[in-house]
Each structure stands twice: as structure tokens, then as C-alpha cells.
Amino acid sequence: MTILQTLVNGIVLGALYACLAVGFSLVWGVLNIINMLHGSLIILGGYLTFFAWHSYGIHPLLALPFVAIFIFCIGYVLQLTLINRVVNEPVLTTLTLTFGLDLILYNIMNVYYTATPVRVTLDLGIVQIGNIVMPVDRLLGMALALILTGLLYVVMRGSRIGRAIVAVRMDRTAAELMGVRVDRIYAVTFGIGALMAGAAGAVFSMVYPVTTNLTGAFLGKAFVVCVIGGLGSVPGALVGGLVLGIIESFAGQFFGPQHALTVGFLLMLFLLVVKPTGLTGIKGYE
Amino acid sequence: MSQATRYVLFAIWVAALAATPLWADNYTVRLAIIIAMYSALALSWNFIGGFVGYPSFSTAAFFGLGCYAGALTQKAGLPMVGAWVFATLFVGAFAAVLGVIILRLRGHYFAIASFAIVEVVRLVISSWGDLTGGGDGLNVPLVTGGPDAVAQTFLAVMIVIMLTVFAVTVFVDRNRLGFGLRCIKQNENAADMVGVDTTRYKVIAYTLSAMFCGTVGAAYASWTGYIDPSDSFSVLMTVKVPVMCLLGGAGTVFGPIVGTTAFLLLEEFFWARFLEYNRAILGAVIVILIFFLPGGLLRISYRDMVKRLTGRVSQGAAP
Numbered sequence: 154m155t156i157l158q159t160l161v162n163g164i165v166l167g168a169l170y171a172c173l174a175v176g177f178s179l180v181w182g183v184l185n186i187i188n189m190l191h192g193s194l195i196i197l198g199g200y201l202t203f204f205a206w207h208s209y210g211i212h213p214l215l216a217l218p219f220v221a222i223f224i225f226c227i228g229y230v231l232q233l234t235l236i237n238r239v240v241n242e243p244v245l246t247t248l249t250l251t252f253g254l255d256l257i258l259y260n261i262m263n264v265y266y267t268a269t270p271v272r273v274t275l276d277l278g279i280v281q282i283g284n285i286v287m288p289v290d291r292l293l294g295m296a297l298a299l300i301l302t303g304l305l306y307v308v309m310r311g312s313r314i315g316r317a318i319v320a321v322r323m324d325r326t327a328a329e330l331m332g333v334r335v336d337r338i339y340a341v342t343f344g345i346g347a348l349m350a351g352a353a354g355a356v357f358s359m360v361y362p363v364t365t366n367l368t369g370a371f372l373g374k375a376f377v378v379c380v381i382g383g384l385g386s387v388p389g390a391l392v393g394g395l396v397l398g399i400i401e402s403f404a405g406q407f408f409g410p411q412h413a414l415t416v417g418f419l420l421m422l423f424l425l426v427v428k429p430t431g432l433t434g435i436k437g438y439e
Numbered sequence: 440m441s442q443a444t445r446y447v448l449f450a451i452w453v454a455a456l457a458a459t460p461l462w463a464d465n466y467t468v469r470l471a472i473i474i475a476m477y478s479a480l481a482l483s484w485n486f487i488g489g490f491v492g493y494p495s496f497s498t499a500a501f502f503g504l505g506c507y508a509g510a511l512t513q514k515a516g517l518p519m520v521g522a523w524v525f526a527t528l529f530v531g532a533f534a535a536v537l538g539v540i541i542l543r544l545r546g547h548y549f550a551i552a553s554f555a556i557v558e559v560v561r562l563v564i565s566s567w568g569d570l571t572g573g574g575d576g577l578n579v580p581l582v583t584g585g586p587d588a589v590a591q592t593f594l595a596v597m598i599v600i601m602l603t604v605f606a607v608t609v610f611v612d613r614n615r616l617g618f619g620l621r622c623i624k625q626n627e628n629a630a631d632m633v634g635v636d637t638t639r640y641k642v643i644a645y646t647l648s649a650m651f652c653g654t655v656g657a658a659y660a661s662w663t664g665y666i667d668p669s670d671s672f673s674v675l676m677t678v679k680v681p682v683m684c685l686l687g688g689a690g691t692v693f694g695p696i697v698g699t700t701a702f703l704l705l706e707e708f709f710w711a712r713f714l715e716y717n718r719a720i721l722g723a724v725i726v727i728l729i730f731f732l733p734g735g736l737l738r739i740s741y742r743d744m745v746k747r748l749t750g751r752v753s754q755g756a757a758p
Contacts, residue, residue: 243494245550250729253725255717257719380548419559422555426543
């Protein structure tokens, strides 16, 4: 494989990683919660998309918005009813709570869907430019991932609700005094985080097989992307995702695929200690 | 309950565990070994998570490293007990070096880093196939004797480890060190200002929380006779142990013991009846714990429970 091919593979993978991590990053940044549910929500999105396609013949692109909205509702309700009650507690409490919720969701999915890896096969063929080969479904996945991430950016910057979320992130008390209903904003934020996870899962199911065994792996990717790129911003997640994708791609090429993961984690640990604001160094959610 | 009553109850409990081979079947003996083992792990976690209040999720890394350090040295010819001691010292040294690096992080960043440690160690162990057997796992020399004798031996071993960690906990609790650690928990900057050597104290606590996990891991490897990366470095364990400690009451002397016992008996009860849903039930236990038992079983307060049920986010003051 040429270096260019490896680079392109890395970029495609990186766009998917960015989409996968941006919701996690948002929740962490605004709510100060490490959302252990994120991995399972991604898989749930993937499964729902697959079964809509497999059982009812609904095209994944058509199913994606509905899946995303459904998972938004799950996230919204969870935050409003449960997580909001402990949102100000130390990380040990919130992390343990979301881990408990994750175990429940994971178990339900395992029972209903079993852990068999499933994948939507669209058979779109491949494209070849020079000696770079790329399956079309991966390119589609990359495009979708970038569109979704971009949409979130636009919503955050342009919409009333997005501005309110940013305001809460910057100064909760001040936002509350200005009439922002903080508990609702928390719920919406967690909902959006869940929505992005579900959408990312839907995109993933078109490109790679999804199974409940991957929840931990996806969660790990979200950790790494967040720390590499810098917490709580869309550009940060994008940079982090692309960097991780490219690094994994090259590490897999040079040291063998089994070391690709290790390199990502080591880079994360290094950055955590040396530069916790990440490569972009952006602190706020803009 | 007075402190003396607690010690008496604890002594009765340890005696009951130790006496299981006399009155119960092998399955119960096995459960007793598991309870002693997890009690030691929960007591260990208590040093960093309970006393200092740092959200450490690296228990599985220390346990797994202990498994491999013990198994490999034993295979290299060291006698079994020697291998356990080596594993303890090795994991302690590992944690001390690691602690100097990652204990500078606080809150969420520390939590993430400690999770990552488990992953990195697991990945290194599973890809270093020449030494560790990789994903195929590793066979450990078996202890000679029938299953009954082996079970009795390891019951005794685990109880001794548990009592050792308990003794260290009592010592730390009453010592300058414990006082300093509690100061750090309440306000790290203030503790630093009034002259607590926070870095040194935290590293000591982290090392204490790790080294006995190493002993337990090595003993576990000798007991089961076979280890592999996914069993030794399980993410479930890394969260289960803190949950046990929280369930009893983090930062107390008896909390980890009470929590571990309650948790494992519950798990045993549900495991036998709802095999398919055992993870979901574990999740439900966690959710109930967070909402209804924030201070653990030892500090049940009904007033707080009602407050939590009716509480709203905007009214809660930031801690």
C-alpha cells in the first residue's frame, strides 16, 4: 500500500471518529459528565438502522433521521429524570451512574439483538483514482459523518438553543440569571450528545459491522479523540478524530494492526499529562 | 453502633468465612474465596478512592499486572509465595512511577487516564505474545492436592491478604497519613497551603491502592491455574470494585467489607435466577446506589433519600 492510500484511509476513518466523538465531547464539555453510555448509544443507532433495513427494507439514509430523533428522546428523558439529579456531584458519582445505565442498555441490546455482528451492505462498488482505491460506501460514510458534524457546528453557532448551551457551558449561574432554564438545557445537551451517537452508529453500520462487543472500543475512541483534539468543541473533535484516524492508519501499516490501538492510547496519555487542552487548545464551546 | 461492636462483628464475619470448608459445600467455599478476594480489592481502592477521593479506575490494571507478574515469575522457577511477593513489589513500583506522572491530573482527566492505563496494559500484554502467550493466555503451575485442599489453601491465602489490607487501612486511618489524605479530599489546594506534602501523600495512597491488587492478582493466577488478558483486565472489574466500596461507604474502615459482601451476595442471588439479565441487574444496583445510598450502607439517611427523590438540579449547590 502506498503512503497516499494509507493517508486517505486514515482521513476516512478520522471523519467517522470525529462524528462518533463529537457528542461525547459536547456532553463532557457542557455537563461535565463522562458519559459511559456513549458507546452503547452508538451501537443502538447501528442496530436500529440495520434492523430497519433488514426487516422492513428501509434505506439507511431514510432511517437515519428517525433513529437519531428516537435516540435523542432517550437521552433527553434520561437526563431530565435521572442524571440531572446528580449532575453537580463529583465525577465518581456521575461516571458510575452512567456506567450503570450503560450496563442496563448493553444487557437489553444483547438479549434482543444478540451479539452477532451485523452490517448494512449497500454494494455501491469502488472508486479508483490513480492507485488509490476506496469503496464508495466508506466515502458515503465519511461524507455523512462530516455533514452531521458540520450540522452540529451550525446549530451550536446559529440557533437560539445552541447559544443557550454555550452560555450554560461558559457560566451556569449567569445563564440562569438571564432566564435560561438550566435543567432543560442540560437535558437537550445530553439529548444532542445521544443523537450524535445514534447518528454515528447509523453511519457506522453502513461501513463496518456493528456488535454489542464494540461498545467499549467506541467509548475508548471517544475518550482518545476528545483528549487529543481538546474538550468540548466541534473543531476540537474534528481535529482529534482526523489525527487519531491518520495515526491509527499509519501505525497499523508500520507496526501491525494490533499496535494501532496502543499508539492511540499512549498518545492520549501523553497529551493528558503534557497538554490537557488538546491540540487545538480551545477551551470554550463555540 | 460503637467501634468495638464493629470490630467484634468483623471478627465473627472473618471467622465465618474461614470456617466455610467445615460446614458448607465447595460452591460456598468458592464464594467465600471470591468475597475475601474482592474485599481485599475494595479495601485497596479505598486508599485512593475513599480517603483521597480521586476517581481511580485502574484496579483491573494492577490486578492483571499482578496476575501476569506472579504467573511469569512462577514459571521462571520462583516458589509460589516468592512469586506473590514479587508481584506485590512489582505492581507497587509500577503504581508509584505511574502515580508521579498521572496524579497531577484531577477530576475527569484523572478518571480518563486511569481507564486508559487498563487498556494500555491490556493491549501491551496481549500483543507481547512471546512473553505472555498473547490472547491464548498463560498456564500457571498448578498447586498439588485435591480440589478441597486447594480451595482451603486459597481461602486461607485470600483471607490473610484481606486482613493485611484491613490492618494497613486501620493504620492509615489513625495515622498522620490518613489525616493528610482526608485533607486532600476536602480541599487539595488548602491542604497544600497548610503544609501537607500532597504529591507524596497521593503517590503513597496510589501505591497502597495498587500493591495489594498485585498480590491478589498473583494469588488468583495460582488459584485458577490459567490467565488470559480479557479475564485479567476486565473493564467490569475496574468499575465493580469502586462500586462495592461506594456501596459500603467510601473512606471508612469497614465500608469496603460491608459493600463487597452485600454486592457479591446480591450478585450471587440474581446470577442464579436471572442469568441473562445479570449485567442489567448490576446496572440497576448501581443506579439505586447512586440515588438512595449516596453515603453507602453504613451511612443510611432517610432524610437524604427523600431529598434526592424530590430534588431539582437548580436547587442543588455545587460541591
